[in-house]
Amino acid sequence: MTILVIAEHDHQQLKAATLNTVAAAQKIGGDIHVLVAGSNCNAAAQEAATLSGVSAVKVADAAHYQSQTAENLTALVIAHAAGYSHILAPATTFGKNLMPRVAALLDVAQISEITGVESADTFVRPIYAGNALATVQSVDAVKVITVRTTAFDAVNRENAAKIESISPAADTAQTTLTNRELTKSERPELGAAKIIVSGGRGLGSGENYHKLLEPLADKLGAALGASRAAVDAGFVPNDYQVGQTGKIVAPQLYIAVGISGAIQHLAGMKESKVIVAINKDPDAPIFQVADYGLVADLFETIPALVAAI
Amino acid sequence: MLWLAGGCVFEKENPMKILVPVKRVVDYNVKVRVKADGTGVDLANVKMSMNPFDEIAIEEAVRLKEAGIATEVIAVSCGVAACQETLRTAMAIGADRGILVETDVDLQPLAVAKLLQALCAKEQPQIVICGKQAIDDDANQTGQMLAALQNWPQATFASKVVIANGKASVTREIDGGLETLEISLPAVVSTDLRLNEPRYATLPNIMKAKKKPLDTVKPADLGVDVTPRLTTLKVAEPAKRSAGIRVADVAELVNKLKNEAKVI
Numbered sequence A: 001m002t003i004l005v006i007a008e009h010d011h012q013q014l015k016a017a018t019l020n021t022v023a024a025a026q027k028i029g030g031d032i033h034v035l036v037a038g039s040n041c042n043a044a045a046q047e048a049a050t051l052s053g054v055s056a057v058k059v060a061d062a063a064h065y066q067s068q069t070a071e072n073l074t075a076l077v078i079a080h081a082a083g084y085s086h087i088l089a090p091a092t093t094f095g096k097n098l099m100p101r102v103a104a105l106l107d108v109a110q111i112s113e114i115t116g117v118e119s120a121d122t123f124v125r126p127i128y129a130g131n132a133l134a135t136v137q138s139v140d141a142v143k144v145i146t147v148r149t150t151a152f153d154a155v156n157r158e159n160a161a162k163i164e165s166i167s168p169a170a171d172t173a174q175t176t177l178t179n180r181e182l183t184k185s186e187r188p189e190l191g192a193a194k195i196i197v198s199g200g201r202g203l204g205s206g207e208n209y210h211k212l213l214e215p216l217a218d219k220l221g222a223a224l225g226a227s228r229a230a231v232d233a234g235f236v237p238n239d240y241q242v243g244q245t246g247k248i249v250a251p252q253l254y255i256a257v258g259i260s261g262a263i264q265h266l267a268g269m270k271e272s273k274v275i276v277a278i279n280k281d282p283d284a285p286i287f288q289v290a291d292y293g294l295v296a297d298l299f300e301t302i303p304a305l306v307a308a309i
Numbered sequence B: 001m002l003w004l005a006g007g008c009v010f011e012k013e014n015p016m017k018i019l020v021p022v023k024r025v026v027d028y029n030v031k032v033r034v035k036a037d038g039t040g041v042d043l044a045n046v047k048m049s050m051n052p053f054d055e056i057a058i059e060e061a062v063r064l065k066e067a068g069i070a071t072e073v074i075a076v077s078c079g080v081a082a083c084q085e086t087l088r089t090a091m092a093i094g095a096d097r098g099i100l101v102e103t104d105v106d107l108q109p110l111a112v113a114k115l116l117q118a119l120c121a122k123e124q125p126q127i128v129i130c131g132k133q134a135i136d137d138d139a140n141q142t143g144q145m146l147a148a149l150q151n152w153p154q155a156t157f158a159s160k161v162v163i164a165n166g167k168a169s170v171t172r173e174i175d176g177g178l179e180t181l182e183i184s185l186p187a188v189v190s191t192d193l194r195l196n197e198p199r200y201a202t203l204p205n206i207m208k209a210k211k212k213p214l215d216t217v218k219p220a221d222l223g224v225d226v227t228p229r230l231t232t233l234k235v236a237e238p239a240k241r242s243a244g245i246r247v248a249d250v251a252e253l254v255n256k257l258k259n260e261a262k263v264i
């Protein structure tokens, strides 16, 4: 049994999600290869070789992998898929965009966002915004899987796997990336943060969001997150959204400020180790998942909290 | 957001159909319960609605038609007979007609993608706009699978779509921020939440929708094998969080976080 893990990277560095995906592959068992497809991506390939459990890194280096389009990556994965029993990628927007395309061309099901491995063909995955956990068994010859990164602890980096180049597939030229605006931040990434301070509609405006939550996040070394309502209202960019259809997070500490706790929001954060809710409505559903609930006005509470930490 | 560009001459000469797959799912406000025997979730007497992302997809398609870019909007739903209601909702928002692919088989994304592939062969749409994810299976697969089967480009998680000169320029919500792709048509686009705000279906439009054409076909008519590839062995409730406590003030909160939870 050999497993292929598709690395997510920016050509220089691996995204942390790749390390969790290799961990899921280890749970399945067998040889693990990592595919690094990129443009001048030697640094990312070198890093992949350090991941524990990996026996080989396959590198396809070509200019048309620069923008990481699903069309080009699919063609590459399909060309090299023979011999693999499982193909895994993180359940990030990268993996979600790519893997169903791969699965369809292999004529197999894709198993989305697994949170557990029962055996080589049986996996656990959340459905209905995490209100139920399904154990599913695949009858397909190849299992194409995306991995919920918060469910698997990252592997460490104490390895020196061999690196081999593989031939790139032809450029499909179906898609052209014309612009990419990545949110710049000095803060930790939401997916990898130990502490997250998250704000909702209760903050009232983007100005309030930044004025109140940034000092708190600074003090705690935290990442910033948000509810959908806060993103829709333009307080913060889309990539701050935590939830069923945003990012799934599971930090040590999640502080929800002015967030009501809709099912879709809870789906993204209820696996956090400790949850704090600050909300002026004592009946807000967020309190049902909070370890520590404080019924109070956030405009007074947050500055006081910053001062007290 | 919808931006218009390009003349209508092109569109008049090349009728542009848009196909929109709409799924009937548990309403997003319902908190589902796992059945005691662990075979699934309890859907008896539960409110069903159109998948919210698919409402956004229909809205986008209808706006493209209203803008003179698209010529026809066809809604497709695959599943039980009751999906007719979902199609009527789509037509009340503004879809011109509906196609029900009727089956009692529990459809998985690959099967739906193959059904849509067969309908694409028949209808020759220039764009398929689907939802990014169905809120019941949370699969996030069908659009990408259809694009692969058709060998079409895809632009998933769209928050802005501009159609001009036979191409689509699509802004996508990605983990780090936003990116814009230019794709040739035909193509598949999947919707994210901020693409638009779907209109409410007005009573007159609901009445009108009842008279719009709705065809029913069976998977076998389309030559598609919809046998599931994944077997659900069991469905369980996730571990419940043990009830927390209310703290009286900031001082108590900080004390608990430092000394009890030890997380700061």
Ligand SMILES: Cc1cc2nc3c(=O)[nH]c(=O)nc-3n(C[C@H](O)[C@H](O)[C@H](O)COP(=O)(O)OP(=O)(O)OC[C@H]3O[C@@H](n4cnc5c(N)ncnc54)[C@H](O)[C@@H]3O)c2cc1C
Pocket: A199, A200, A201, A202, A203, A226, A227, A228, A229, A230, A241, A242, A243, A244, A245, A246, A247, A257, A258, A259, A260, A261, A262, A263, A264, A265, A268, A278, A279, A280, A281, A284, A296, A297, A298, A299, B028, B052, B053, B135, B193
């Ligand atoms: C298909 C679909 C997908 C969705 N996906 C997501 C998702 O991924 N993530 C997500 O978050 N949502 C998602 N939603 C939206 C979700 O249903 C809720 O609408 C949203 O989470 C509400 O955000 P909120 O809690 O910030 O706003 P609200 O529900 O309006 O809550 C605001 C809260 O702030 C409190 N408040 C107000 N003023 C103060 C004050 N001065 N001090 C203290 N508290 C105050 C109020 O008591 C209230 O509880 C989705 C919805 C749909 C239909």
Ligand SMILES: Nc1ncnc2c1ncn2[C@@H]1O[C@H](COP(=O)(O)O)[C@@H](O)[C@H]1O
Pocket: B020, B021, B022, B023, B024, B051, B053, B054, B057, B076, B077, B078, B079, B107, B109, B112, B129, B130, B131, B132, B133, B134, B135, B137, B138, B139, B140, B141, B142, B143
């Ligand atoms: N049974 C279905 N009938 C019609 N459209 C569907 C069906 N299943 C999925 N879709 C479409 O595919 C999208 C993604 O669904 P999924 O891949 O199941 O998360 C949905 O938002 C719909 O647009």
